[in-house]
Structure formats: C-alpha cells, structure tokens
Amino acid sequence: MHGLAFAGRTDLAALVAAERETNLLLTEGLADLQLALEDKGWEQLGRVTDADFTPAGRKALRRMCTTMGIANPLIKRGVIVRTGYVWGQGVQIRARATGDQDSEQDVNAVVQAFLDDNEATFSGDQAHEQHERGLAFDGDVFWCAFTSPLTGQVQVRTALPDEIEDIIFNPDDRDDPWFYVRRQRQVVVEKAPAGQTATRPREVTVVHPALGYRPATRPKSLNGAEIRWDAPILHVKANPVQGWKFGIPDVYASVAWARLYKDFLIDWAQLT
Numbered sequence: 001m002h003g004l005a006f007a008g009r010t011d012l013a014a015l016v017a018a019e020r021e022t023n024l025l026l027t028e029g030l031a032d033l034q035l036a037l038e039d040k041g042w043e044q045l046g047r048v049t050d051a052d053f054t055p056a057g058r059k060a061l062r063r064m065c066t067t068m069g070i071a072n073p074l075i076k077r078g079v080i081v082r083t084g085y086v087w088g089q090g091v092q093i094r095a096r097a098t099g100d101q102d103s104e105q106d107v108n109a110v111v112q113a114f115l116d117d118n119e120a121t122f123s124g125d126q127a128h129e130q131h132e133r134g135l136a137f138d139g140d141v142f143w144c145a146f147t148s149p150l151t152g153q154v155q156v157r158t159a160l161p162d163e164i165e166d167i168i169f170n171p172d173d174r175d176d177p178w179f180y181v182r183r184q185r186q187v188v189v190e191k192a193p194a195g196q197t198a199t200r201p202r203e204v205t206v207v208h209p210a211l212g213y214r215p216a217t218r219p220k221s222l223n224g225a226e227i228r229w230d231a232p233i234l235h236v237k238a239n240p241v242q243g244w245k246f247g248i249p250d251v252y253a254s255v256a257w258a259r260l261y262k263d264f265l266i267d268w269a270q271l272t
Helices: 002-049 055-071 073-087 107-117 119-123 125-137 252-271
Strands: 140-147 154-159 164-170 173-192 196-209 225-227 233-237
Touching: 055 073, 055 125, 055 252, 073 125, 073 252, 107 119, 107 154, 119 125, 119 154, 125 140, 173 233
Parallel strands: 196 225
Antiparallel strands: 140 154, 140 233, 164 173, 173 196
16 A cells, blocks of 8 residues: 555646646747747848838849738738728719819819710729739738829729839929839730741830829939820828838738738647
C-alpha cells in the first residue's frame, strides 16, 4: 500500500512538473510572438507611414487586397454589404437653372445627356458598384474625361491605378494636383504581309492634366511625354494620409484580422 501511494504521489508530481513546463513554454511562446509583432509589425508600419508607398509597394498592396476581397468570404461580404448600403437605392441627379427660363440653357438636359452617355462607365448602377470596389481594393479611382474638341461631348473612362506612376502637384500648394503621369500597356493591331493582320504590345507614357487645371499657357509635352489636355483626370482616393499622393485600400485594415480569424477557425475545427 505504501508503495502504491508513493507511486501515485510520484506520478502526480511528474504531471504537475510537466504542466508547469508546458505553461512556461506557452508563456515564452506568447512573449516571443508579442515581441515579433512589435518588432516586425509596428516598427515596419512606422517606417511606412513616414513616406508614401513606392510604386512596387502600391502594386503589391493592391494585389493583396484584391486577392483577399475575392477569396476571403468575410472581406468579400463586407464589401458587398457596404456597396449595397451606399448604392442600393440608386442615385438620381437633376439640375435646375435659375433666372429667366426662356433665355437660360436647359441645364438639366445637358446633365442628363452627359449621364446617359456615360452610364456604362460612370453613372450607371454597375459602374457605381465597380468604383466602390475600386476604393475598397485599390484605394484610388481615376476618371479620364475625354472631351471632343468639335462637339464638347465628354466620355468618362477609368485609368487603372497601376498605370498612374506619379502625380505632380503645384510646387506652392500640396493640395493642388497639376498632372498625372500614366504609362499604358497597349496591344496594337498592325498590317502583316500577305494581307494579314498581327498584334504587337507596346508601352505608351502620356500625361493627363488634373480636372480643373487650365493654365493660360498649355505646353504640348512634359519630360518628352504628350500632355492630353483633352482628357483631364479626376482622382478620388480612399483614406488619404497627409502628404501622400495616393490612397489606401479600405480592405487593407481588415487583412490581418481576416487571416487570424481564418487560422482560428482552422484550429477550432481541428480541435473539435
């Protein structure tokens, strides 16, 4: 009996010691994780916020946010809910001219004609949803207003955020953009021998003025690139940071949480 009691006490002491060792390892592991978070996370974030993202950094950020918005059901659902909340009931725009109606131009007719011409790319329901996702995944939306010099008709088209390499501001006013440097990758259709046609890729760099920037003297080029005065750009950016040229995707703030929650669900499924 005494031997059995001694063996029981020995086993119990071993279990207590093992449990203490396990708790110590867990505590040290949590401390290491916390230290890694502080060293690799917040310090890097602090260095990033000192200056704007590089072009390569912006592309990687947009690619990550877009991938998470497509593949992660939590982020995807969040973007869908927000888009429905903002644009679910549609938008109606009407203009009314003041003064003598007989002598005034029918402003509302001009506005409605503009909205009808650009329903697919700017004013329609699907366009609203697409641009809302652009703010969520890319952080920036660039609208190019291509204007006909003969009729004044305006066609709104979007420029991909990755195409905008730089934004040039008024040297005396950081909040006054002047030009947008845009590099496009195009596919050109050319004539080939024997009456055939062929495609050829090329890169074209052009400069778009900011919408509303109309200087008295308008140069034809900037650093060798053509300035498209007939296609000014309106830039809308999400989560603007003071001194930064570009926006930050809304999804970026949720990526880390969504990944951790996914890991938690996997661990919980394995546990149960």
